[in-house]
Amino acid sequence: MKLLRKLLLLGCGGLLLLVIGGTSLLLPSSWQVSVEQTSLHSAAQLYPLIADFHRWHQWIGWDDQEYGERTIQIEGTAASSGHSYRWSSHSSHGSLTLDRCLPERGIWYQGAIESEQINASGSITLEPLPGGGTLITWKDRGDLPPGTGLPALWMSSKRSAKFAEDLHRLHDIDLSRPAPDAEKPKRRP
Numbered sequence: 001m002k003l004l005r006k007l008l009l010l011g012c013g014g015l016l017l018l019v020i021g022g023t024s025l026l027l028p029s030s031w032q033v034s035v036e037q038t039s040l041h042s043a044a045q046l047y048p049l050i051a052d053f054h055r056w057h058q059w060i061g062w063d064d065q066e067y068g069e070r071t072i073q074i075e076g077t078a079a080s081s082g083h084s085y086r087w088s089s090h091s092s093h094g095s096l097t098l099d100r101c102l103p104e105r106g107i108w109y110q111g112a113i114e115s116e117q118i119n120a121s122g123s124i125t126l127e128p129l130p131g132g133g134t135l136i137t138w139k140d141r142g143d144l145p146p147g148t149g150l151p152a153l154w155m156s157s158k159r160s161a162k163f164a165e166d167l168h169r170l171h172d173i174d175l176s177r178p179a180p181d182a183e184k185p186k187r188r189p
Helices: 004-028 042-050 053-058 148-172
Strands: 030-037 071-075 085-090 092-101 106-113 120-130 134-143
Touching: 030 148, 042 053, 042 106, 042 120, 042 134, 053 085, 085 120, 106 134, 134 148
Parallel strands: none
Antiparallel strands: 030 134, 071 085, 085 092, 092 106, 106 120, 120 134
16 A cells, blocks of 8 residues: 555656646746836936946845845946946856947847846836826846746746836935945956
């Protein structure tokens, strides 16, 4: 009886793994995120915050507990094609590089998310609202290797929540205070 129970448990466990693996193979191995947030700030006030990676620390959150302490490298001229942001920690790495910038309209970027190769693209756009203020929209999409449907689904959900949190910080930013000095995490030599 004990042997039969063990065989049954092994069979159910194997079947469960087969179902999970098959599901992961059948689901798309890409993520897609679109998050919107309104702000009382004008597009002219918000644009410098999104188009300069030196200022992202003012509104982008980073969880040292989850991802570890990061090192960053920022290169290029803010608000121009080629401006890039690279990060690395014990559990995350990647880069974003601006490929198009339109003053007071938004930025468009290419990214290598948890990869050395470009596997993502996105934008943060600013749309003035009729009564004042701005609609901020952050879109991001990317691809993981084939057969990674479940991680891609998880990544869509996780990135949506993260982007919503970051845009809320951008919405709440106090522009009456002078901008703090540039972010000072550990930098690569």
